[in-house]
Amino acid sequence: MITFTEGKRSNFCDGVSRRDFLKVGALGMGGMSLPGLLQAENELGTGSSQKAVIMVFLAGGPSHMDTFDMKEDAPSEFRGEFASIPTNVSGIRISEYLPGIAKQMDQCSIIRSIADTVNNHSSYHCMTGRAKNGPQPVGGWPSIGSVVSKVHGDHMGTPGYVDMGGGIKSGGFLGTAHAGFSSGGKGRYDMAKQSGMKEIRYANRKGLLGGFDKFRRDCDATGMMNGFDAFNRQAFDIITSERLAKALDLKNEEAKTVKRYGNDCKSFLLARRVVEAGARFVTLTTGGWDTHNDNFKKLRDKNLPNLDKGVSNLIQDLRDRSMLDDVTVIVWGEFGRTPKINSKGGRDHWSKVMSVLLAGGGMNNGQVIGASDPKGSEPADRPVYLGEVFATLYRNVGIDVTEEQLQDLSGRPQYLVDNGMRALPELVG
Numbered sequence: 542m543i544t545f546t547e548g549k550r551s552n553f554c555d556g557v558s559r560r561d562f563l564k565v566g567a568l569g570m571g572g573m574s575l576p577g578l579l580q581a582e583n584e585l586g587t588g589s590s591q592k593a594v595i596m597v598f599l600a601g602g603p604s605h606m607d608t609f610d611m612k613e614d615a616p617s618e619f620r621g622e623f624a625s626i627p628t629n630v631s632g633i634r635i636s637e638y639l640p641g642i643a644k645q646m647d648q649c650s651i652i653r654s655i656a657d658t659v660n661n662h663s664s665y666h667c668m669t670g671r672a673k674n675g676p677q678p679v680g681g682w683p684s685i686g687s688v689v690s691k692v693h694g695d696h697m698g699t700p701g702y703v704d705m706g707g708g709i710k711s712g713g714f715l716g717t718a719h720a721g722f723s724s725g726g727k728g729r730y731d732m733a734k735q736s737g738m739k740e741i742r743y744a745n746r747k748g749l750l751g752g753f754d755k756f757r758r759d760c761d762a763t764g765m766m767n768g769f770d771a772f773n774r775q776a777f778d779i780i781t782s783e784r785l786a787k788a789l790d791l792k793n794e795e796a797k798t799v800k801r802y803g804n805d806c807k808s809f810l811l812a813r814r815v816v817e818a819g820a821r822f823v824t825l826t827t828g829g830w831d832t833h834n835d836n837f838k839k840l841r842d843k844n845l846p847n848l849d850k851g852v853s854n855l856i857q858d859l860r861d862r863s864m865l866d867d868v869t870v871i872v873w874g875e876f877g878r879t880p881k882i883n884s885k886g887g888r889d890h891w892s893k894v895m896s897v898l899l900a901g902g903g904m905n906n907g908q909v910i911g912a913s914d915p916k917g918s919e920p921a922d923r924p925v926y927l928g929e930v931f932a933t934l935y936r937n938v939g940i941d942v943t944e945e946q947l948q949d950l951s952g953r954p955q956y957l958v959d960n961g962m963r964a965l966p967e968l969v970g
Contacts, residue, residue, distance in 0.1 A: 581817060592867045592938045593816045594689070594902075596824045597809075597852065598664050598707030599874035601831030604888050605896035606880060606917045607840055608636050610653045619916050622837040630907045638845035641853025647907040648856055648865060650968060654911025655895040656924035658876045662831070667873060668709045668824075670931040670958055680714025680950035685931060686822035688710040689718040692940055696819030698904040699785045703809055703815050705845045707826030721824065724789055724815070764860065788818035798858070806851035813858050816868055821938060827851070830874055834885035848872075856900050869902030869937045871930075878880050880917040893919045897930065902937040904968040928962030936964040 604621075606612055609635060611625040625634035628646035635643055642649065647905035661668045665673040680758045682693070686708055690701030702708075704721025710722035783903075787793050789811060808825040815823050827847060832839050852872060859865040877895040878888035894913045900906065911923035932942045936958055942963070946954040 547849060557674060562834055574644050576772065591816075591864070593821045593823065593854070594685075594869045594934050594938060595812045595816060595873065596667075596686075596707065596822070597870065598667060598826040599830045599872065600664070600707065600826050600828040601662070602874040602876045602890060602895075603844075604832065604836060604840070604878040605653070605894065605913070606878070606888075607836070608639065608845070609651045609896040610899060610913055610917055611636060612880075612915065612917050615880075615916050618882055620884060623841075630782070633907075633909055636845060638841060639849045641759040642898070645853060645856050645900075648860065650899045650904065650906045650908050650910060652897040652899070652910045652925050652930070652965075653894075653913055654920035654923055654925050655873075655877075655897055655927070655930070656893075656920045657926050658892045658895045660876055660890050660892040662875060664824075664826075664875070665709055666910045666927060667707075667875065668923065669713075670927045673708045678714055678949035678951070679710065680716075683715040683719065683947075684709050684721070685934060686721050686824065687715045688935075689822040689938055689940070690719040691715050692945065693821050693938070696782055696821065699788070699815070700818035701820065702822045703785070703820045703824075705812060705815070705823060705825040708824040713956075715947065722785075724785075724811070734891030762853075767809065784818040785815065785820075788814040788940060802854050803850065804958040805847045806854065809851035809855045810858075811862075813855055816837075816864070817862070832878065832887050833883070833889055834887040836878075836882070836887040838886075852898070852900075859901060865901040866903040867901075869904070869934060871934065872898040872900075877917075899933075899968070902933075902968075904933075904937070905970070906968075907965065910965065910967050928958040928960060929965050932958050932962050933964040933968055936969055 559805050606619070607621055607623050611623070612620055613625055614620075616917045624637045626640060626643055627634055628643040629949035633646055633651070635646070659672050661673060663673060665671075668686065669682040670685070671682050684702075686704065690712075693701055695701050700722035702719065702721045703724055704710075705724050708721040708810045710720060754889075775907065791807065791810070794810065794814065799807070799810065808827075812823045812825050827844070829839060852870070855870060856865065859868050859870075873895065875934055876890055876892040879891045880888075883889055892919065912921050913919065913927050914921040935942050935945075940957070942957045946956055950953050
Protein backbone atom coordinates (compact mmCIF):
# COMPACT_ATOMS: atom_id res chain seq x y z
CA MET A 542 0.00 0.00 0.00
CA ILE A 543 1.27 3.48 -0.89
CA THR A 544 -0.59 6.35 0.74
CA PHE A 545 -0.13 10.10 0.42
CA THR A 546 -2.68 12.41 2.07
CA GLU A 547 -3.51 16.02 1.27
CA GLY A 548 -4.95 16.97 4.66
CA LYS A 549 -3.61 19.61 7.02
CA ARG A 550 -1.92 17.12 9.31
CA SER A 551 1.68 17.81 8.34
CA ASN A 552 4.90 17.21 10.17
CA PHE A 553 7.22 16.71 7.23
CA CYS A 554 7.77 18.11 3.75
CA ASP A 555 5.09 17.93 1.02
CA GLY A 556 2.35 17.78 3.63
CA VAL A 557 2.84 14.17 4.63
CA SER A 558 2.74 13.15 8.26
CA ARG A 559 5.17 10.63 9.66
CA ARG A 560 2.32 8.12 10.03
CA ASP A 561 1.26 8.53 6.40
CA PHE A 562 4.79 8.60 5.07
CA LEU A 563 5.62 5.31 6.72
CA LYS A 564 2.72 3.69 4.84
CA VAL A 565 5.02 3.80 1.82
CA GLY A 566 6.94 1.01 3.49
CA ALA A 567 3.91 -1.07 4.44
CA LEU A 568 4.36 -3.55 1.62
CA GLY A 569 5.05 -6.65 3.66
CA MET A 570 2.80 -9.62 4.30
CA GLY A 571 1.43 -10.76 7.62
CA GLY A 572 1.69 -7.31 9.17
CA MET A 573 5.44 -6.94 8.67
CA SER A 574 6.39 -3.70 6.95
CA LEU A 575 9.06 -3.46 4.26
CA PRO A 576 11.45 -1.73 6.69
CA GLY A 577 10.88 -4.64 9.05
CA LEU A 578 11.62 -7.16 6.34
CA LEU A 579 14.78 -5.29 5.40
CA GLN A 580 15.88 -5.17 9.02
CA ALA A 581 15.33 -8.91 9.35
CA GLU A 582 17.26 -9.44 6.13
CA ASN A 583 20.13 -7.38 7.46
CA GLU A 584 20.24 -9.38 10.68
CA LEU A 585 20.42 -12.60 8.63
CA GLY A 586 23.33 -11.18 6.65
CA THR A 587 21.57 -11.44 3.28
CA GLY A 588 20.91 -7.78 2.63
CA SER A 589 24.44 -6.94 1.57
CA SER A 590 25.02 -10.20 -0.29
CA GLN A 591 25.74 -9.95 -3.99
CA LYS A 592 25.43 -13.68 -4.53
CA ALA A 593 23.31 -14.60 -7.53
CA VAL A 594 22.60 -17.22 -10.19
CA ILE A 595 22.34 -16.71 -13.94
CA MET A 596 20.61 -19.64 -15.63
CA VAL A 597 21.16 -20.02 -19.37
CA PHE A 598 18.39 -22.26 -20.69
CA LEU A 599 19.10 -23.91 -24.05
CA ALA A 600 15.55 -24.41 -25.24
CA GLY A 601 15.01 -27.59 -27.22
CA GLY A 602 17.67 -29.71 -25.52
CA PRO A 603 21.32 -29.49 -26.65
CA SER A 604 23.28 -32.54 -27.78
CA HIS A 605 25.65 -33.52 -24.96
CA MET A 606 27.84 -35.43 -27.45
CA ASP A 607 28.45 -32.36 -29.61
CA THR A 608 29.13 -29.90 -26.78
CA PHE A 609 30.64 -31.05 -23.46
CA ASP A 610 30.83 -34.87 -23.74
CA MET A 611 32.58 -35.68 -27.00
CA LYS A 612 32.92 -39.34 -27.96
CA GLU A 613 35.64 -39.37 -30.60
CA ASP A 614 36.36 -43.07 -30.13
CA ALA A 615 32.75 -44.09 -30.72
CA PRO A 616 31.55 -45.45 -34.09
CA SER A 617 30.84 -42.74 -36.68
CA GLU A 618 27.06 -43.08 -36.41
CA PHE A 619 27.41 -42.02 -32.77
CA ARG A 620 30.52 -39.82 -32.89
CA GLY A 621 29.23 -37.25 -35.34
CA GLU A 622 31.11 -34.64 -37.36
CA PHE A 623 32.80 -32.53 -34.71
CA ALA A 624 36.25 -32.86 -33.19
CA SER A 625 37.22 -31.95 -29.67
CA ILE A 626 39.79 -29.37 -28.55
CA PRO A 627 41.82 -29.14 -25.36
CA THR A 628 40.84 -26.64 -22.70
CA ASN A 629 43.07 -24.74 -20.29
CA VAL A 630 42.56 -27.60 -17.80
CA SER A 631 44.65 -30.64 -18.58
CA GLY A 632 42.58 -33.64 -19.62
CA ILE A 633 39.32 -31.79 -20.27
CA ARG A 634 38.26 -31.55 -23.91
CA ILE A 635 35.10 -30.02 -25.37
CA SER A 636 33.66 -29.22 -28.81
CA GLU A 637 35.88 -27.45 -31.30
CA TYR A 638 33.14 -24.84 -31.69
CA LEU A 639 33.45 -23.70 -28.06
CA PRO A 640 36.98 -22.21 -28.06
CA GLY A 641 36.10 -19.25 -25.80
CA ILE A 642 34.73 -21.51 -23.09
CA ALA A 643 37.74 -23.82 -23.51
CA LYS A 644 40.05 -20.94 -22.61
CA GLN A 645 38.17 -20.41 -19.34
CA MET A 646 37.59 -24.00 -18.27
CA ASP A 647 39.53 -23.37 -15.06
CA GLN A 648 36.56 -21.20 -14.02
CA CYS A 649 34.02 -23.87 -15.08
CA SER A 650 32.97 -27.41 -14.27
CA ILE A 651 31.14 -29.96 -16.39
CA ILE A 652 28.66 -32.55 -15.16
CA ARG A 653 28.41 -35.37 -17.72
CA SER A 654 26.05 -37.70 -15.88
CA ILE A 655 22.71 -36.01 -15.10
CA ALA A 656 20.53 -39.06 -14.63
CA ASP A 657 16.96 -37.96 -13.95
CA THR A 658 15.97 -35.37 -16.52
CA VAL A 659 12.56 -35.50 -18.22
CA ASN A 660 11.60 -35.94 -21.90
CA ASN A 661 9.46 -32.81 -21.96
CA HIS A 662 9.91 -29.54 -23.85
CA SER A 663 9.49 -27.43 -20.74
CA SER A 664 11.85 -25.64 -18.41
CA TYR A 665 9.76 -26.80 -15.45
CA HIS A 666 12.14 -29.50 -14.18
CA CYS A 667 15.14 -27.21 -14.81
CA MET A 668 13.47 -24.50 -12.73
CA THR A 669 11.99 -26.61 -9.92
CA GLY A 670 14.15 -29.73 -9.84
CA ARG A 671 11.01 -31.86 -10.07
CA ALA A 672 8.96 -33.51 -12.80
CA LYS A 673 5.92 -31.56 -13.93
CA ASN A 674 3.73 -34.66 -13.85
CA GLY A 675 4.93 -35.71 -10.40
CA PRO A 676 3.33 -35.11 -6.98
CA GLN A 677 2.50 -31.45 -6.36
CA PRO A 678 1.90 -29.54 -3.13
CA VAL A 679 -1.13 -27.29 -2.80
CA GLY A 680 -0.40 -24.33 -5.08
CA GLY A 681 2.28 -26.14 -7.10
CA TRP A 682 6.06 -26.15 -6.78
CA PRO A 683 7.76 -22.75 -6.97
CA SER A 684 10.79 -22.28 -9.20
CA ILE A 685 14.22 -21.79 -7.69
CA GLY A 686 14.00 -18.13 -8.73
CA SER A 687 10.79 -17.71 -6.76
CA VAL A 688 12.35 -19.36 -3.71
CA VAL A 689 15.37 -17.08 -3.89
CA SER A 690 13.02 -14.09 -4.21
CA LYS A 691 11.02 -15.23 -1.19
CA VAL A 692 14.02 -15.91 1.04
CA HIS A 693 16.24 -13.00 0.01
CA GLY A 694 13.71 -10.45 -1.26
CA ASP A 695 14.24 -7.52 -3.60
CA HIS A 696 17.37 -5.40 -3.49
CA MET A 697 17.27 -1.62 -3.92
CA GLY A 698 14.28 -1.69 -6.23
CA THR A 699 15.39 -4.65 -8.34
CA PRO A 700 13.23 -7.80 -8.12
CA GLY A 701 14.94 -10.84 -6.66
CA TYR A 702 13.96 -12.99 -9.65
CA VAL A 703 14.12 -11.55 -13.17
CA ASP A 704 12.89 -13.76 -16.02
CA MET A 705 14.49 -12.78 -19.32
CA GLY A 706 13.38 -16.05 -20.91
CA GLY A 707 13.43 -19.73 -20.01
CA GLY A 708 11.79 -19.30 -16.62
CA ILE A 709 8.34 -20.43 -15.54
CA LYS A 710 5.65 -17.81 -15.11
CA SER A 711 3.96 -18.53 -11.80
CA GLY A 712 5.45 -18.48 -8.33
CA GLY A 713 3.86 -21.81 -7.39
CA PHE A 714 2.65 -21.90 -3.82
CA LEU A 715 4.68 -18.75 -3.13
CA GLY A 716 2.25 -16.74 -5.26
CA THR A 717 2.58 -14.13 -7.98
CA ALA A 718 4.52 -11.78 -5.70
CA HIS A 719 7.51 -14.09 -6.22
CA ALA A 720 6.94 -15.03 -9.85
CA GLY A 721 9.68 -13.99 -12.24
CA PHE A 722 9.62 -10.33 -13.22
CA SER A 723 9.43 -10.34 -17.02
CA SER A 724 11.88 -7.85 -18.44
CA GLY A 725 10.37 -8.13 -21.92
CA GLY A 726 6.65 -8.18 -21.19
CA LYS A 727 4.38 -5.89 -19.23
CA GLY A 728 7.18 -5.14 -16.79
CA ARG A 729 9.34 -3.66 -19.56
CA TYR A 730 6.29 -1.86 -20.97
CA ASP A 731 5.75 -0.10 -17.69
CA MET A 732 9.35 1.15 -17.62
CA ALA A 733 9.48 2.90 -20.98
CA LYS A 734 7.49 5.14 -23.30
CA GLN A 735 5.68 3.02 -25.85
CA SER A 736 5.01 3.85 -29.48
CA GLY A 737 1.44 5.04 -29.92
CA MET A 738 1.11 6.34 -26.39
CA LYS A 739 -0.56 9.74 -26.35
CA GLU A 740 1.75 12.54 -25.33
CA ILE A 741 -0.57 13.69 -22.57
CA ARG A 742 -0.54 10.21 -21.01
CA TYR A 743 3.23 10.00 -21.22
CA ALA A 744 3.54 13.50 -19.81
CA ASN A 745 1.36 12.52 -16.88
CA ARG A 746 3.56 9.50 -16.17
CA LYS A 747 6.69 11.59 -16.49
CA GLY A 748 5.20 14.24 -14.25
CA LEU A 749 4.40 11.66 -11.58
CA LEU A 750 7.95 10.38 -11.70
CA GLY A 751 9.22 13.92 -11.53
CA GLY A 752 7.01 14.47 -8.50
CA PHE A 753 8.64 11.52 -6.76
CA ASP A 754 12.07 12.89 -7.63
CA LYS A 755 11.21 16.37 -6.34
CA PHE A 756 9.69 14.91 -3.20
CA ARG A 757 12.85 12.98 -2.56
CA ARG A 758 15.14 15.95 -3.20
CA ASP A 759 13.04 18.18 -0.96
CA CYS A 760 13.08 15.61 1.79
CA ASP A 761 16.84 15.29 1.56
CA ALA A 762 17.29 19.06 1.45
CA THR A 763 15.36 19.52 4.69
CA GLY A 764 17.17 16.67 6.38
CA MET A 765 14.07 14.54 6.73
CA MET A 766 15.77 11.44 5.36
CA ASN A 767 18.37 11.66 8.09
CA GLY A 768 15.55 11.35 10.57
CA PHE A 769 14.65 7.84 9.47
CA ASP A 770 16.61 4.75 10.32
CA ALA A 771 18.52 2.98 7.56
CA PHE A 772 15.72 0.53 6.84
CA ASN A 773 13.06 3.16 6.20
CA ARG A 774 15.50 4.93 3.91
CA GLN A 775 16.06 1.69 2.01
CA ALA A 776 12.29 1.15 1.74
CA PHE A 777 11.98 4.63 0.26
CA ASP A 778 14.77 3.84 -2.22
CA ILE A 779 12.90 0.75 -3.42
CA ILE A 780 9.78 2.78 -4.19
CA THR A 781 11.68 5.36 -6.26
CA SER A 782 14.45 3.20 -7.76
CA GLU A 783 15.34 3.22 -11.45
CA ARG A 784 18.07 0.59 -11.15
CA LEU A 785 16.38 -2.14 -13.19
CA ALA A 786 15.23 0.19 -15.96
CA LYS A 787 18.77 1.53 -16.31
CA ALA A 788 20.24 -1.98 -16.26
CA LEU A 789 18.00 -3.00 -19.17
CA ASP A 790 19.04 0.02 -21.25
CA LEU A 791 22.28 -0.80 -23.06
CA LYS A 792 22.80 2.88 -23.78
CA ASN A 793 24.25 2.89 -20.27
CA GLU A 794 26.88 0.29 -21.22
CA GLU A 795 30.24 0.95 -22.85
CA ALA A 796 29.93 0.71 -26.62
CA LYS A 797 32.92 -1.61 -26.94
CA THR A 798 31.33 -4.07 -24.50
CA VAL A 799 28.02 -4.04 -26.39
CA LYS A 800 29.92 -4.65 -29.63
CA ARG A 801 31.88 -7.53 -28.12
CA TYR A 802 28.69 -9.41 -27.27
CA GLY A 803 26.92 -8.51 -30.48
CA ASN A 804 23.19 -8.44 -31.07
CA ASP A 805 22.81 -12.22 -30.93
CA CYS A 806 24.25 -12.39 -27.41
CA LYS A 807 23.00 -9.19 -25.83
CA SER A 808 20.80 -11.13 -23.39
CA PHE A 809 23.98 -12.41 -21.72
CA LEU A 810 25.17 -8.82 -21.26
CA LEU A 811 21.76 -7.77 -19.94
CA ALA A 812 21.83 -10.63 -17.44
CA ARG A 813 25.15 -9.40 -16.05
CA ARG A 814 23.82 -5.86 -15.79
CA VAL A 815 20.62 -7.00 -14.05
CA VAL A 816 22.67 -8.93 -11.48
CA GLU A 817 24.79 -5.83 -10.93
CA ALA A 818 21.55 -3.93 -10.31
CA GLY A 819 20.67 -6.33 -7.49
CA ALA A 820 18.77 -9.31 -8.91
CA ARG A 821 19.65 -12.59 -7.25
CA PHE A 822 18.29 -14.99 -9.86
CA VAL A 823 18.15 -14.27 -13.61
CA THR A 824 17.14 -16.55 -16.47
CA LEU A 825 17.84 -16.12 -20.17
CA THR A 826 17.30 -18.45 -23.08
CA THR A 827 18.64 -19.27 -26.51
CA GLY A 828 16.56 -21.49 -28.79
CA GLY A 829 17.09 -23.71 -31.78
CA TRP A 830 18.52 -26.73 -29.92
CA ASP A 831 15.76 -29.18 -30.93
CA THR A 832 17.88 -30.56 -33.75
CA HIS A 833 15.93 -33.56 -35.08
CA ASN A 834 17.44 -32.81 -38.50
CA ASP A 835 20.63 -31.10 -39.74
CA ASN A 836 22.04 -31.21 -36.22
CA PHE A 837 25.62 -30.47 -37.19
CA LYS A 838 24.91 -27.65 -39.63
CA LYS A 839 22.67 -25.86 -37.13
CA LEU A 840 25.15 -26.24 -34.30
CA ARG A 841 28.15 -25.31 -36.45
CA ASP A 842 26.63 -22.28 -38.19
CA LYS A 843 24.83 -20.61 -35.31
CA ASN A 844 24.08 -22.30 -32.01
CA LEU A 845 27.55 -23.19 -30.79
CA PRO A 846 29.31 -19.98 -31.91
CA ASN A 847 26.62 -17.85 -30.25
CA LEU A 848 26.69 -19.92 -27.07
CA ASP A 849 30.46 -19.71 -26.95
CA LYS A 850 30.46 -15.95 -27.44
CA GLY A 851 27.74 -15.32 -24.89
CA VAL A 852 29.04 -17.59 -22.13
CA SER A 853 32.73 -16.75 -22.53
CA ASN A 854 32.06 -13.00 -22.53
CA LEU A 855 29.78 -13.34 -19.51
CA ILE A 856 32.39 -15.28 -17.53
CA GLN A 857 35.11 -12.80 -18.49
CA ASP A 858 32.94 -9.83 -17.55
CA LEU A 859 32.16 -11.34 -14.16
CA ARG A 860 35.88 -11.99 -13.60
CA ASP A 861 36.84 -8.46 -14.61
CA ARG A 862 34.31 -7.05 -12.13
CA SER A 863 35.35 -9.39 -9.30
CA MET A 864 31.85 -10.90 -9.36
CA LEU A 865 32.55 -14.45 -10.48
CA ASP A 866 33.00 -15.93 -7.01
CA ASP A 867 29.59 -14.55 -6.04
CA VAL A 868 27.69 -15.32 -9.26
CA THR A 869 26.99 -18.88 -10.41
CA VAL A 870 26.34 -19.45 -14.11
CA ILE A 871 24.54 -22.65 -15.13
CA VAL A 872 24.05 -23.69 -18.77
CA TRP A 873 21.67 -26.53 -19.63
CA GLY A 874 18.54 -27.56 -21.50
CA GLU A 875 15.66 -29.95 -20.97
CA PHE A 876 17.55 -33.15 -21.80
CA GLY A 877 20.36 -34.59 -23.92
CA ARG A 878 19.97 -35.97 -27.41
CA THR A 879 20.15 -39.46 -28.87
CA PRO A 880 23.67 -40.85 -29.10
CA LYS A 881 22.91 -42.40 -32.49
CA ILE A 882 22.42 -39.99 -35.38
CA ASN A 883 19.08 -40.43 -37.17
CA SER A 884 18.41 -40.69 -40.93
CA LYS A 885 17.92 -36.90 -41.19
CA GLY A 886 21.35 -36.10 -39.81
CA GLY A 887 19.82 -35.13 -36.50
CA ARG A 888 19.62 -36.31 -32.93
CA ASP A 889 16.32 -36.89 -31.14
CA HIS A 890 15.26 -36.42 -27.50
CA TRP A 891 17.25 -38.38 -24.92
CA SER A 892 16.47 -38.12 -21.22
CA LYS A 893 18.73 -40.89 -19.92
CA VAL A 894 21.78 -38.64 -19.63
CA MET A 895 22.58 -34.94 -20.02
CA SER A 896 25.56 -32.61 -19.60
CA VAL A 897 25.61 -29.34 -17.66
CA LEU A 898 28.14 -26.50 -17.60
CA LEU A 899 28.63 -24.57 -14.37
CA ALA A 900 30.88 -21.57 -13.77
CA GLY A 901 31.85 -19.26 -10.93
CA GLY A 902 30.00 -19.40 -7.63
CA GLY A 903 33.17 -19.78 -5.57
CA MET A 904 33.13 -23.50 -6.41
CA ASN A 905 36.03 -25.93 -6.88
CA ASN A 906 36.00 -25.48 -10.64
CA GLY A 907 38.21 -26.86 -13.37
CA GLN A 908 36.86 -30.41 -13.20
CA VAL A 909 34.50 -32.92 -14.75
CA ILE A 910 31.98 -34.71 -12.56
CA GLY A 911 30.61 -38.06 -13.66
CA ALA A 912 30.86 -39.81 -17.00
CA SER A 913 28.58 -41.35 -19.57
CA ASP A 914 29.26 -44.70 -21.20
CA PRO A 915 31.48 -44.91 -24.33
CA LYS A 916 28.51 -44.19 -26.63
CA GLY A 917 27.01 -41.41 -24.50
CA SER A 918 23.89 -43.46 -23.77
CA GLU A 919 23.60 -43.33 -19.97
CA PRO A 920 25.61 -42.55 -16.85
CA ALA A 921 28.53 -44.92 -16.34
CA ASP A 922 30.12 -43.25 -13.33
CA ARG A 923 28.80 -40.96 -10.56
CA PRO A 924 25.17 -40.37 -11.59
CA VAL A 925 24.15 -36.81 -10.63
CA TYR A 926 20.55 -35.86 -9.85
CA LEU A 927 18.67 -32.63 -10.36
CA GLY A 928 18.20 -32.23 -6.62
CA GLU A 929 21.98 -32.19 -6.12
CA VAL A 930 22.36 -29.44 -8.71
CA PHE A 931 19.59 -27.40 -7.09
CA ALA A 932 21.05 -27.89 -3.62
CA THR A 933 24.36 -26.57 -4.98
CA LEU A 934 22.73 -23.50 -6.53
CA TYR A 935 20.83 -22.79 -3.31
CA ARG A 936 24.01 -23.19 -1.29
CA ASN A 937 25.80 -20.72 -3.57
CA VAL A 938 23.22 -18.00 -2.81
CA GLY A 939 23.32 -18.67 0.91
CA ILE A 940 20.30 -20.97 1.34
CA ASP A 941 20.76 -24.17 3.34
CA VAL A 942 18.42 -26.84 1.96
CA THR A 943 18.82 -28.91 5.10
CA GLU A 944 17.26 -26.13 7.17
CA GLU A 945 15.09 -23.95 4.94
CA GLN A 946 11.43 -24.88 4.59
CA LEU A 947 8.57 -22.91 3.05
CA GLN A 948 4.87 -23.40 3.69
CA ASP A 949 2.59 -24.37 0.83
CA LEU A 950 -0.98 -23.09 0.57
CA SER A 951 -2.25 -25.76 2.95
CA GLY A 952 0.20 -24.60 5.60
CA ARG A 953 2.39 -27.67 5.20
CA PRO A 954 6.16 -27.05 5.33
CA GLN A 955 8.05 -28.11 2.21
CA TYR A 956 11.77 -28.70 1.79
CA LEU A 957 13.42 -27.08 -1.22
CA VAL A 958 14.77 -30.33 -2.69
CA ASP A 959 13.53 -33.92 -2.53
CA ASN A 960 14.93 -37.08 -1.01
CA GLY A 961 17.52 -35.47 1.23
CA MET A 962 19.61 -34.26 -1.72
CA ARG A 963 22.69 -32.22 -0.80
CA ALA A 964 25.06 -29.89 -2.64
CA LEU A 965 27.64 -31.63 -4.81
CA PRO A 966 30.63 -32.29 -2.52
CA GLU A 967 32.98 -32.28 -5.51
CA LEU A 968 32.13 -28.61 -6.07
CA VAL A 969 31.59 -27.24 -2.58
CA GLY A 970 33.37 -29.65 -0.23
